[in-house]
Amino acid sequence: MNMPILTIIVPCFNEEEVLGETINQLTTKLRELVTDKMVSEKSKILFVDDGSKDRTWHLIYKASLNSEMVKGLKLSRNAGHQNALLAGLFSAKEASDCMVTIDADLQDDIHAINDMVMKFNEGYEVVYGVRSSRESDTLFKRYTAEGFYKVMDKLGVKLVFNHADFRLMGKRAVEELVHFAESNMFLRGIVPLIGFNSTSVYYERKERLAGETKYPLRKMLAFAFDGITSFSVTPIRFVMLVGFISFFVSLVFGLYFLTLKLFGNTELGWTSLITSIWLIGGLQLIALGLVGEYIGKIYKETKRRPKYIIDVDLFNLPVSRKLMNM
Numbered sequence: 001m002n003m004p005i006l007t008i009i010v011p012c013f014n015e016e017e018v019l020g021e022t023i024n025q026l027t028t029k030l031r032e033l034v035t036d037k038m039v040s041e042k043s044k045i046l047f048v049d050d051g052s053k054d055r056t057w058h059l060i061y062k063a064s065l066n067s068e069m070v071k072g073l074k075l076s077r078n079a080g081h082q083n084a085l086l087a088g089l090f091s092a093k094e095a096s097d098c099m100v101t102i103d104a105d106l107q108d109d110i111h112a113i114n115d116m117v118m119k120f121n122e123g124y125e126v127v128y129g130v131r132s133s134r135e136s137d138t139l140f141k142r143y144t145a146e147g148f149y150k151v152m153d154k155l156g157v158k159l160v161f162n163h164a165d166f167r168l169m170g171k172r173a174v175e176e177l178v179h180f181a182e183s184n185m186f187l188r189g190i191v192p193l194i195g196f197n198s199t200s201v202y203y204e205r206k207e208r209l210a211g212e213t214k215y216p217l218r219k220m221l222a223f224a225f226d227g228i229t230s231f232s233v234t235p236i237r238f239v240m241l242v243g244f245i246s247f248f249v250s251l252v253f254g255l256y257f258l259t260l261k262l263f264g265n266t267e268l269g270w271t272s273l274i275t276s277i278w279l280i281g282g283l284q285l286i287a288l289g290l291v292g293e294y295i296g297k298i299y300k301e302t303k304r305r306p307k308y309i310i311d312v313d314l315f316n317l318p319v320s321r322k323l324m325n326m
């Protein structure tokens, strides 16, 4: 049987604390896969430096000098996790049969890569890594994340429950990804849209080995909100519904107060008035904001700006040491 060429893609943003260990563990893993004849010896690990401000790129570059297996891709600035993944996938796709994306912090179980490759060899084009438990996450993260998957499900977006960005994609699937030209690529939502034969493998999610999360609450919420508004217009419909309801409620109130006035009881304070003004005003602002969010999305999409810019590509064009300006 032909052994597939595997590229393991690792987005890294300020990961100097953990990267040394990640490089060790992943190269050991890949060597093991090659020795076990599961993947071709042409397989590589591609570290994508997403505009890190620390020694991340230095570490990647060093490792690439020490091992043929290790390659690096340096983005010109921080493009975000999803775009870093895309940059890696698109750079690697020509020279790979399948690609696994995995975080740099070793929270995902690298041993699950064996199962993923096995499934790929059985003919699956996409293999999702699914967390069998979220024991290692904080209670807050667990609840918010579960809430997010549930909301997405209710909104009719097909997501693989408890799957993040640890997945294997075959070359064909990655080639199809190119045709999704939207500038906000929410991969968890897009990959299931590609179709093809897909399956899941299960693993225990561990704690971050070192360093801090690169997804503070602010980024996490923005990511979730982007995910929702990129995939569903239900929120905007919901706002319209709320608008209708409050319109009818105010009609009823209006009639009620009018009758009170007509029949002599004029003890009408300004309380009711002021509350309804605030209520309606608030609702209007929320609705406007939400509409604005969608319009903003359209505006962004029409500009078709590049999602990321590559500074150095050691995967496709090895660069000499002198050029590196280390």
Ligand code: UDP
Pocket: 010, 011, 012, 013, 014, 015, 050, 078, 079, 080, 081, 084, 102, 103, 104, 105, 107, 212, 213, 214, 215
């Ligand atoms: N990451 C990235 N660009 C960013 C933010 C994060 O490439 O702007 C990478 C980060 O280095 C890590 C992965 O995305 O490899 C997931 O980030 P993290 O582990 O901090 O997120 P969490 O697991 O806490 O959700």
Ligand code: MG
Pocket: 103, 105, 107, 208, 213
């Ligand atoms: Mg992490």
